[in-house]
Amino acid sequence: MEISENALIKGIKRFEAPSDRVIRGIGDDGAVVDMEQGSYVFVQDAMTEHIHFEFAFMEGYDIGRKAVYINVSDILAMGALPLYFMVTIGIPAKMSYRDIQQIYKGMRRAAKEFDILLLGGDTTETKTDFFIDVSMVGKIVTRYYFGRNRAGKGDLIAVTGVLGESAYGLSLLKEGRTDRGLMRFIRRYRAPQPPYAVWKELVKHDITTSMMDVSDGLIIDLEKMMAESKKGARINLDQVPMPRLLKKESKESLALAGGEDYQFLFTFPPHKREALSSITEMGFPISIIGEVDTGKGVRLFEKGKEKKIAQKGYEHFGDTA
Amino acid sequence: MEISENALIKGIKRFEAPSDRVIRGIGDDGAVVDMEQGSYVFVQDAMTEHIHFEFAFMEGYDIGRKAVYINVSDILAMGALPLYFMVTIGIPAKMSYRDIQQIYKGMRRAAKEFDILLLGGDTTETKTDFFIDVSMVGKIVTRYYFGRNRAGKGDLIAVTGVLGESAYGLSLLKEGRTDRGLMRFIRRYRAPQPPYAVWKELVKHDITTSMMDVSDGLIIDLEKMMAESKKGARINLDQVPMPRLLKKESKESLALAGGEDYQFLFTFPPHKREALSSITEMGFPISIIGEVDTGKGVRLFEKGKEKKIAQKGYEHFGDTA
Numbered sequence: 001m002e003i004s005e006n007a008l009i010k011g012i013k014r015f016e017a018p019s020d021r022v023i024r025g026i027g028d029d030g031a032v033v034d035m036e037q038g039s040y041v042f043v044q045d046a047m048t049e050h051i052h053f054e055f056a057f058m059e060g061y062d063i064g065r066k067a068v069y070i071n072v073s074d075i076l077a078m079g080a081l082p083l084y085f086m087v088t089i090g091i092p093a094k095m096s097y098r099d100i101q102q103i104y105k106g107m108r109r110a111a112k113e114f115d116i117l118l119l120g121g122d123t124t125e126t127k128t129d130f131f132i133d134v135s136m137v138g139k140i141v142t143r144y145y146f147g148r149n150r151a152g153k154g155d156l157i158a159v160t161g162v163l164g165e166s167a168y169g170l171s172l173l174k175e176g177r178t179d180r181g182l183m184r185f186i187r188r189y190r191a192p193q194p195p196y197a198v199w200k201e202l203v204k205h206d207i208t209t210s211m212m213d214v215s216d217g218l219i220i221d222l223e224k225m226m227a228e229s230k231k232g233a234r235i236n237l238d239q240v241p242m243p244r245l246l247k248k249e250s251k252e253s254l255a256l257a258g259g260e261d262y263q264f265l266f267t268f269p270p271h272k273r274e275a276l277s278s279i280t281e282m283g284f285p286i287s288i289i290g291e292v293d294t295g296k297g298v299r300l301f302e303k304g305k306e307k308k309i310a311q312k313g314y315e316h317f318g319d320t321a
Numbered sequence: 322m323e324i325s326e327n328a329l330i331k332g333i334k335r336f337e338a339p340s341d342r343v344i345r346g347i348g349d350d351g352a353v354v355d356m357e358q359g360s361y362v363f364v365q366d367a368m369t370e371h372i373h374f375e376f377a378f379m380e381g382y383d384i385g386r387k388a389v390y391i392n393v394s395d396i397l398a399m400g401a402l403p404l405y406f407m408v409t410i411g412i413p414a415k416m417s418y419r420d421i422q423q424i425y426k427g428m429r430r431a432a433k434e435f436d437i438l439l440l441g442g443d444t445t446e447t448k449t450d451f452f453i454d455v456s457m458v459g460k461i462v463t464r465y466y467f468g469r470n471r472a473g474k475g476d477l478i479a480v481t482g483v484l485g486e487s488a489y490g491l492s493l494l495k496e497g498r499t500d501r502g503l504m505r506f507i508r509r510y511r512a513p514q515p516p517y518a519v520w521k522e523l524v525k526h527d528i529t530t531s532m533m534d535v536s537d538g539l540i541i542d543l544e545k546m547m548a549e550s551k552k553g554a555r556i557n558l559d560q561v562p563m564p565r566l567l568k569k570e571s572k573e574s575l576a577l578a579g580g581e582d583y584q585f586l587f588t589f590p591p592h593k594r595e596a597l598s599s600i601t602e603m604g605f606p607i608s609i610i611g612e613v614d615t616g617k618g619v620r621l622f623e624k625g626k627e628k629k630i631a632q633k634g635y636e637h638f639g640d641t642a
Contacts, residue, residue: 023360024468027549029398029533030364030459032466037358039344042440043351044407044456050448077350086365088454090411119363121456127371128449133409135365135442135456138351145353147345212350228348 003097008123011097015104019117031119033084039140041080045071046133055130057173060099062190063132064106070215071136072114073194073262077213079142079203082116088133090126103132114196142203146211146266151229155209155267155292158276160195161285163218164242167258168251185243192262198284199264205275211266217257220312221265222298229267232295237302241287256300257311267292324418329444332418336425340438352440354405360461364395367454376451378494381420383511384453385427391536392457393435394515394583398534400463400524403437409454411447424453435517463524467532467587472550476530476588476613479597481516482606484539485563488579489572506564513583519605520585526596532587538578541633542586543619550588553616558623562608577621578632588613 003011013026024032047053047067058066068085075082089103100123111118116136144150151157169189172182194213202208210229214221218240226233242255268276280286300307324332334347345353368374368388379387389406396403408428412421421444432439437457465471472478490510493503515534523529531550535542539561547554563576589597601607621628 024399024466028469029395030362030401032360032362032399032461035356035359035361038356039353040356041351041353042405042407042458044409044442044454046409046411046443046445046454048411048445048447051446074350078345078353080351084363086363086456088365088367088409090367090369090452121365122367122454124367124369124452125372126369126450126452129447131411131445131447131452133365133367133443133454135407137363137458140353145345148349 008097008100011101012104012123015108015118017108017111017117022117022119026120033119039145041075041078041138041140041145042135043071043074044133044135045074046131049130057170058190060102061106064103065110065191067132067134068107068110069192069194070262071134072110072116073213073215075136075138076194076196076199077146077211077264078138078140079144079146079211080138080140082114082136082138084117084119085111085134085136086119086121088122088124090124090129090131092126092128092130095130113193143206146208148210148212148225148228151210151225151231151267151292152269153231153292153294155269156273156288157222157233157235157265157267157290157292158286158288159214159218159241159263159265160198161261161263162241162243163214163261163263164246164251164255164258166192166260166262167254168243168246171251171254189260192260194262195264198279198286201279201282201284202264202266205279207268207272207276208266209268211264214261214263214265215259217259217312218261218265219256219298219300219309223312225265226297229292231292233290233292233298235290235298235300237300237307239287239289241285253311256309329418329421332422333425333444336429336439338429338432338438343438343440347441354440360466362396362399362401362459362461362466363456364392365454365456366392366395367452370451378491379511381423382427385424386431386512388453388455389428389431390513390515391583392455393431393437394534394536396457396459397515397517397520398467398532398585399459399461400465400467400532401459401461403435403457403459405438405440406432406455406457407440407442409443409445411445411450411452413447413449413451416451434514464527467529469531469533469546469549472531472546472552472588472613473590474552474613474615476590477594477609478543478554478556478586478588478611478613479607479609480535480539480562480584480586481519482582482584483562483564484535484582484584485567485572485576485579487513487581487583488575489564489567492572492575510581513581515583516585519600519607522600522603522605523585523587526600528589528593528597529587530589532585535582535584535586536580538580538633539582539586540577540619540621540630544633546586547617547619550613552613554611554613554619556611556619556621558621558628560608560610562606574632
């Protein structure tokens with residue numbers, strides 16, 4: 001990069017939203033904020049070049065936005081509202097100052113949507129690959145945090161939105177198919193905005209027992225939830241919400257195992273079914289896809305018949321929180 | 322790496338210290354902790370391979386320990402006590418599971434020293450280079466946070482410990498000089514433990530106005546403090562504490578601009594001089610090296626004569642908090 005440290009920090013400081021909530025922001029050894037008594041959620045999630053994305057398919061703006069979204073998604077999935085975030089950017093020599101600005105612009109856009117504040121972080125050179133690593137803190141606003149460990153026997157399993165869109169979007173980019181009618185899938189891959197409106201309804205009506213976001217793929221993520229809850233799950237492929245095109249192109253596996261959906265997967269007790277219906281009737285997309293039993297792992301059914309699960313999802317090294 | 326995501330997370334979970342303070346730890350979308358009302362400090366600081374270190378000179382254990390130390394250093398420098406941290410590790414294929422374990426062991430060691438808890442984070446593949454990125458939160462325990470912006474005209478300038486040790490240690494490693502008598506410099510480079518005991522005395526006696534840790538080098542860091550405080554500084558080379566060997570080998574510049582000292586640089590009003598003496602008389606190493614004036618930048622003097630500053634310190638892209 002063609003710019004000095006001081007100039008870069010000054011440039012970054014422009015992306016700091018002024019706020020009374022921040023006592024001391026960018027420009028010191030650390031940022032200082034006042035926090036009230038309560039339960040807080042901490043998350044940290046990175047994106048690395050060549051592993052999570054290629055610059056050929058995503059611009060800096062998208063990368064910055066997505067890095068914030070995926071952390072907001074984790075915060076919401078715990079039953080908390082995001083408040084503050086920090087970011088470390090690892091910058092190889094090939095990148096320009098303009099690229100970096102675009103990344104911060106993307107982060108600022110996502111931060112505005114969720115009313116969260118950038119507190120600072122680190123910008124560091126790297127030898128070869130770019131990375132972006134966001135840490136975020138949120139405050140629990142639910143009666144009890146939404147863990148992966150709270151699914152009960154007999155609970156129903158549901159997801160928000162439509163699955164497989166993001167993975168399909170990436171597959172389109174790889175195939176060079178970018179017709180206008182397909183752009184919404186590519187947009188979902190590039191900018192997986194967490195479904196905040198439906199999340200708020202779920203919180204308001206106190207629907208859920210367990211919740212998590214679908215990041216590695218429905219099956220593998222549901223397996224993790226069941227392992228933490230010491231339960232098993234049965235899901236019905238017919239009920240899994242996916243774009244019609246996936247069925248037409250025999251790509252149903254993208255909805256089951258494509259990953260990067262950033263929709264919410266949750267369980268709820270049967271007596272909440274009516275409350276849930278009141279939410280879906282308001283137009284919020286939620287699909288009931290199965291139920292929790294006392295078994296182990298995830299079993300998939302299609303038209304009542306059990307189906308072998310070919311591919312579970314994206315196996316990376318993974319989040320530790 | 323030769324290990325699955327699930328196995329790695331299980332392995333990492335063993336490094337989670339059990340604590341009543343953590344409501345939900347590793348194994349969910351986020352970690353949940355209770356926090357009391359107060360002012361908190363957030364920091365995030367990364368180390369990248371080939372830029373901040375080489376595996377030839379540092380083992381995984383040292384890297385993990387140092388990644389925690391440099392963040393603890395930032396937290397203390399703000400007048401706060403560290404509480405919790407998260408970590409993202411970017412792992413290229415060349416690394417083994419044993420390497421990763423060593424990094425976590427090093428982090429655990431440093432965490433124990435400061436009674437802080439690992440809450441989780443992310444482990445991700447990288448194409449080529451290794452990185453480690455730690456975020457940390459601490460609680461302000463001082464009357465007012467220790468900013469870089471609070472140095473006043475006429476304040477004296479002081480540093481803890483001895484400067485240049487770490488940079489000298491690295492130069493020894495590069496030269497292949499690892500005789501036993503020199504190992505303490507190499508140890509300081511590999512494991513720059515923040516000077517917690519003297520920090521506690523400074524806090525107890527309410528000595529300081531501005532404080533920061535010396536990470537990029539005395540001159541460049543003092544320049545940053547003066548810029549934030551809108552003041553200037555005069556320092557006397559004769560008073561800058563450095564190992565005798567540096568003078569003997571004409572490497573005084575390592576004490577002024579070598580960086581990675583992780584000692585505390587601070588200002589204090591003259592009427593606190595007596596209180597400071599009571600601390601140094603207890604055996605805590607503190608040197609008064611200059612004073613704050615109404616000028617701009619940093620001026621260096623040797624035996625009363627102004628000296629040109631050849632090299633200021635390590636210019637990387639830098640911390641934004």
